[in-house]
Amino acid sequence: MSDRIFGVVGLLLALGYAWAALVIEESFLSDAVGPKAFPLIIATVLGLSSLVIIIKPDKAPEWPSFMRFMEVGAAIVVMILYAIYLPEIGFVIATALAATYLTWRLGTRPLSSVVSGCLTSVGIYAVFHLVLGLSLAKGPLGF
Amino acid sequence: METLASLADGFAIALTWQNLLLALLGCFLGTMMGALPGLGPSNGVAILIPLAFTLGLGATPSLILLTSVYYGAMYGGRISSILLNIPGDEPAMMTCLDGYPMAKNGRAGEALSLSGVASFVGAFLATWGLILLAPQLVKIALLFGPAEYFALFTLAFATLGGVASTNQAKTAFAAAIGIGLATVGVDTQTGVPRFTFGEVHLYDGIDFLVAIVGLFALSEVFLFLEHRHGKSDASGHKVSVGRMMPSFSLLKSCTPTMLRTSFLGFIAGVLPGAGASLGSFISYTMEKKLVDKENTFGTGDPRGVAAPEAGNNAAAGGALVPMLALGVPGSGTTAVLLAVLLALNITPGPLLFTQQPDVVWGLIAALFIANFMLLAMNIPMIGLFTRVLLVPPRILMPIVAMVSFVGIYGISGSSFDLLVMIGFGVAGWILRKLDVPLVPIILGTLLGNAMENNLRRAITISNGDWWTLVDSPLSITLWALAAIGFVLPIIFGRVLKTRMRHMAKDEEGAVID
Numbered sequence: 001m002s003d004r005i006f007g008v009v010g011l012l013l014a015l016g017y018a019w020a021a022l023v024i025e026e027s028f029l030s031d032a033v034g035p036k037a038f039p040l041i042i043a044t045v046l047g048l049s050s051l052v053i054i055i056k057p058d059k060a061p062e063w064p065s066f067m068r069f070m071e072v073g074a075a076i077v078v079m080i081l082y083a084i085y086l087p088e089i090g091f092v093i094a095t096a097l098a099a100t101y102l103t104w105r106l107g108t109r110p111l112s113s114v115v116s117g118c119l120t121s122v123g124i125y126a127v128f129h130l131v132l133g134l135s136l137a138k139g140p141l142g143f
Numbered sequence: 144m145e146t147l148a149s150l151a152d153g154f155a156i157a158l159t160w161q162n163l164l165l166a167l168l169g170c171f172l173g174t175m176m177g178a179l180p181g182l183g184p185s186n187g188v189a190i191l192i193p194l195a196f197t198l199g200l201g202a203t204p205s206l207i208l209l210t211s212v213y214y215g216a217m218y219g220g221r222i223s224s225i226l227l228n229i230p231g232d233e234p235a236m237m238t239c240l241d242g243y244p245m246a247k248n249g250r251a252g253e254a255l256s257l258s259g260v261a262s263f264v265g266a267f268l269a270t271w272g273l274i275l276l277a278p279q280l281v282k283i284a285l286l287f288g289p290a291e292y293f294a295l296f297t298l299a300f301a302t303l304g305g306v307a308s309t310n311q312a313k314t315a316f317a318a319a320i321g322i323g324l325a326t327v328g329v330d331t332q333t334g335v336p337r338f339t340f341g342e343v344h345l346y347d348g349i350d351f352l353v354a355i356v357g358l359f360a361l362s363e364v365f366l367f368l369e370h371r372h373g374k375s376d377a378s379g380h381k382v383s384v385g386r387m388m389p390s391f392s393l394l395k396s397c398t399p400t401m402l403r404t405s406f407l408g409f410i411a412g413v414l415p416g417a418g419a420s421l422g423s424f425i426s427y428t429m430e431k432k433l434v435d436k437e438n439t440f441g442t443g444d445p446r447g448v449a450a451p452e453a454g455n456n457a458a459a460g461g462a463l464v465p466m467l468a469l470g471v472p473g474s475g476t477t478a479v480l481l482a483v484l485l486a487l488n489i490t491p492g493p494l495l496f497t498q499q500p501d502v503v504w505g506l507i508a509a510l511f512i513a514n515f516m517l518l519a520m521n522i523p524m525i526g527l528f529t530r531v532l533l534v535p536p537r538i539l540m541p542i543v544a545m546v547s548f549v550g551i552y553g554i555s556g557s558s559f560d561l562l563v564m565i566g567f568g569v570a571g572w573i574l575r576k577l578d579v580p581l582v583p584i585i586l587g588t589l590l591g592n593a594m595e596n597n598l599r600r601a602i603t604i605s606n607g608d609w610w611t612l613v614d615s616p617l618s619i620t621l622w623a624l625a626a627i628g629f630v631l632p633i634i635f636g637r638v639l640k641t642r643m644r645h646m647a648k649d650e651e652g653a654v655i656d
Binding site: 017020025042071079 | 198310315323334367538544545546552556569
């Protein structure tokens with residue numbers, strides 16, 4: 001069943017891609033092939049392979065339980081927040097928070113997670129910024 | 144003679160303090176990443192590319208660093224196979240079969256050092272193979288026109304699923320997704336934006352580094368979160384190593400095995416669609432047929448440890464041949480190495496050998512140096528690497544995630560790229576659950592533009608005649624190979640995969656009993 005849904009999504013993707021290729025505005029200076037032909041070929045391959053997946057699906061994978069799904073979902077949200085707020089609160093604090101969360105959710109006790117998260121953040125900062133000179137996001141506190 | 148002179152020049156480039164230090168660092172990091180289950184060679188190289196890039200290293204030094212990581216990871220994969228019966232990466236699967244029984248018999252140290260020597264022999268011979276074969280392949284590649292290149296790229300995608308692929312539709316799907324992603328951005332030939340939906344960030348196209356790190360490294364983090372697999376695999380196991388050095392007679396008895404399997408592995412590496420996993424599988428099965436008279440394979444026969452290790456390391460070297468000479472990688476990790484080259488603005492292929500020989504030969508010299516370093520590192524320092532196995536993923540995985548973020552942020556300094564990377568991470572996780580291979584996606588994003596450009600160039604030259612694609616014997620041959628390479632796994636793939644799995648299963652069962 002998973003594969004069938006996946007195939008349908010793939011097929012829709014192929015159609016969407018083909019449509020987006022057809023509406024590309026061509027420039028008046030074009031080569032013999034133009035910017036549309038190759039994407040259309042790829043859309044065909046995408047559509048055909050999706051059809052095969054729908055017709056001959058594999059055994060469904062073991063999907064995680066609802067709770068595990070939420071777990072992954074929460075991690076994704078944390079990462080998105082990290083990406084958005086990184087430039088505003090600075091590298092060290094943001095990374096410490098994100099690393100603490102991930103460590104905790106992978107099954108470390110809360111206190112050890114905080115320690116491990118802070119060490120990860122400070123360690124990366126020391127190695128990549130202080131030693132290797134990579135420019136990392138500066139927060140209001142300068143680190 | 145000419146080759147040796149170029150090689151000497153290469154050594155002159157590689158033997159600077161900075162490059163030696165980078166090679167040492169790469170070997171060390173690579174071995175650790177190979178040893179840790181869940182962090183294979185492709186992941187390892189993927190995480191480090193943005194770093195090499197943002198550190199502003201030149202082309203040759205970055206390549207030295209990252210190929211050392213590549214070779215190192217191939218060495219490191221065996222450590223957890225032998226000690227824990229868990230392959231550190233896929234090619235090391237076959238090493239479990241005899242390595243773990245040897246460790247159970249109290250000969251872990253011998254198994255580790257013997258496999259270290261076997262890895263060395265395999266990689267060393269394969270590097271010579273690379274030197275001899277790549278220039279020949281370059282001569283053929285110089286005959287290629289745009290039409291042949293287009294056929295060659297198709298061949299690469301058609302065979303990428305590998306002989307052991309079980310579902311070619313999913314491989315084709317993945318390749319199409321990858322190539323489709325590559326077409327996002329301003330069209331290089333006419334200057335019109337495609338698939339950008341008015342988003343300015345997309346005009347430059349999607350950065351393939353962002354895609355690679357997201358698909359490989361972040362999806363791994365999600366997999367661990369899903370299973371909450373935070374415990375160290377080594378905890379609870381008593382890791383005792385025992386006698387370290389293999390005796391001279393043991394080495395001598397394994398020498399013919401190592402030489403044969405190095406050769407076989409190298410061939411498997413050069414051929415498209417085979418790669419290191421198949422290299423070690425073929426090596427093991429052939430040796431079993433050839434020398435296993437007393438049925439000792441699978442019960443801790445040293446030759447059964449030497450065979451797959453020499454085979455997979457030789458295959459790793461062999462896989463560099465098509466990558467450097469044609470610009471078309473034959474395996475996942477070489478695809479990632481191709482990304483390194485492209486990020487450094489180096490286009491691999493026949494012209495690389497004539498225009499930038501310093502890069503090629505510096506790299507080859509670095510491979511030799513890395514090999515000796517790895518041999519030196521892997522025998523006395525093996526105790527250190529076995530301790531790495533004790534680091535639990537619950538500490539390690541967040542570090543992997545954070546280092547990925549640092550690398551990508553370091554390149555562009557934009558939150559947008561981080562968000563795209565997270566998107567790729569989620570997509571990678573779902574696709575892995577559905578058994579869709581990720582390597583074709585990567586290769587698609589890397590080669591998509593070159594593929595389209597060659598197609599358009601070929602057809603422009605022939606004034607719009609599409610038949611030009613099958614106009615020369617060379618391109619017809621390439622198309623035929625592509626067709627065979629795509630169809631063959633549909634027939635044999637399932638059989639081969641089950642046999643590979645079966646073998647590993649049987650042995651595991653025997654061990655538990």
